[in-house]
Amino acid sequence: MTDLLTLENLGNLLMLCFLQAVLGFDNLLYISIESQRAPVAQQKAVRFWGIVLAVVLRIVLLFVMVRLIDALAEPFFVLNFPGILEGGVNFATCVFVFGGVFIIHTAVQEIAHMLTIENLGTDMSDQRGKPAWKVVTLIVITNLIFSFDSVLSALAITDVFPILAFAIILSGLAMLVLADGVTAFLEKNRMYEVLGLFILLIVGVVLLGEAGQAAAHAMHDDSLALRVFGYEIVPMSKTTFYFSVVVLVLVEVIQSGYTRKLNAERRSGRRH
Template structure:
């Protein structure tokens, strides 16, 4: 506990927690979208279970940080036109398949949204299967995104204990806000489609990162935030027009 008497410790903790939350924004959006496919009484519980299990996985990865860092070592060599590194590591393979999974899943959800398909099951067994499926997806996606957060954490501090506290705090923040984000996305289908488009973009970025391409994430996140702000203005404008029409007919 002596480390908490140093200002550098608190600065590292706050910085790490901030980065964990920022890097988890796309994770929260994904969780909100997939949990909205469940019956309303299962959504909050499923989100919390998925996030808690994901937190456990992330802490386990931090505790085995030496083993995780080996994932960046070459497994086999490939031509430079395939990967700019000239080799494939365990991390690269996970990012490639993770990016493809995110692209495929988001594309499928957009198709469901456009076609008006309903994923909710009326059978109790169907609900249980859906809940399990959503939790597994949350954990898998968190493992994919964990590599960025872990490598960022290692660059900011060498104290595993500080990293774990930052993970717990960030997951707690996600649990607090995921319900509100989920409700907002469910209420506004246009925002859901925009968010899914954002996840496709993130998936493509992860895929390219697995191929050794250095994609500045700041530009992508800025474009996404700007697009969402414009859509929120559109939602507010549509709400005002709808309210004005209702008052006119009255």
């Protein structure tokens, strides 16, 4: 126990908590949006159990990753179709591809569902028709997909399992505290739910980009990077991702303010 109480481990813990907070934002956003598909009376319980189960499974995933990281790094096979599709495929590649496609499909499906709503002022019961267990399952699966990126990043900082597990538990507690507030905000400002779904769409694209370099990074061999029609699939940097998110948020805020101003001027013009 005393071996864990070192300045190095404390510094790593603080860094991991910061990392989990940054990488967990899109996860929290998804949880808040998806929980609204459950019956109103069960939404809080759905968020609670979805986060708790996801954190437990994330720790299990972390344990497996710490034990089997070398075995998972070896490519299962190497694609060799010159000029069409080339590169290595390992476990991380498969997870990132599946995760990216799953998240993109979820975001597009929810956006399409919004476009089918004829009257936003009517009863929302139709939108909240998913059984609670199904919503919890989706939250847990998506949390695991999101967590793969953060687990790999965390392992780059330290391989001390208790420190890694404690950071994940702290991030889970933070999500439990913030989830209700984020959901309440989205309920009052539903236009930001659309913004959130487009951010998730970008996250899916980011994961697909990570798939291109997964095998190459693991084996330190650039020849294993995925190439489609001769073009290397390069992951989007975290700086670019968060810059894109900030721009989207600013555009939405300015657009909302401009729309309110126009509506106020129109109402004033009709009165005169």
